[in-house]
Amino acid sequence: DIVMTQTPLSSPVTLGQPASISCRSSQSLVHSDGITYLSWFQQRPGQPPRLLIYRVSDRFSGVPDRFSGSGAGTDFTLKISRVEAEDVGVYYCMQTTHFPSFGQGTRLEIK
């Protein structure tokens, strides 16, 4: 099984400042088709998860451009360029290159 490890587990951020979350996989996430199936989700309090980023860096429909994804192989990052109040919640990375697995989640909170 692929283990996804996120850091940090909690991230207090000042409004308007950037935030960054890392995700590391226990094996390469490059599929035999050449695509890396790494996604990022946002879960606001009391809401279902929402897809933000797929295939490492593609922004999903309706996602603000302050969210960006990067990385390759086993190391990936989600960045928020300027945190807004509505960004509070838990962020998960997920891989679907192999049997699907999620990171343990990173709680983003406002200082």
Added chain:
Amino acid sequence: EIQLVESGGTLVLPGGSLRLSCAVSGFTFTNYDMSWVRQAPGKGLEWVSYISVSSSTIYYADSVKGRFTISRDNAKNSLYLQMNSLRDEDTALYYCVRNPSRLLDYWGQGILVTVSS
């Protein structure tokens, strides 16, 4: 508007059975693979099961293999999860998720299943 609406969750005794349903609308169900994902209270996300459009390909997480059965009725635009031999650790919010091309793009609101004596 894309909608996925889960139903069937309730309180059930350990060892009991339950069938979850997911009714979808706003997209052509027969074009999309589907999955179930669950979230225990206060915990993270766990993928549970996947089914292809034609039901020819089905996968399960090890934690539910042999106990849960995923199915779909394309004529009714519905996805199902039959859960047998339920355990305390199956207590969770169960999400129905659209799953095209290794993406989990649209999620239902979730339905709560509580396994307790």
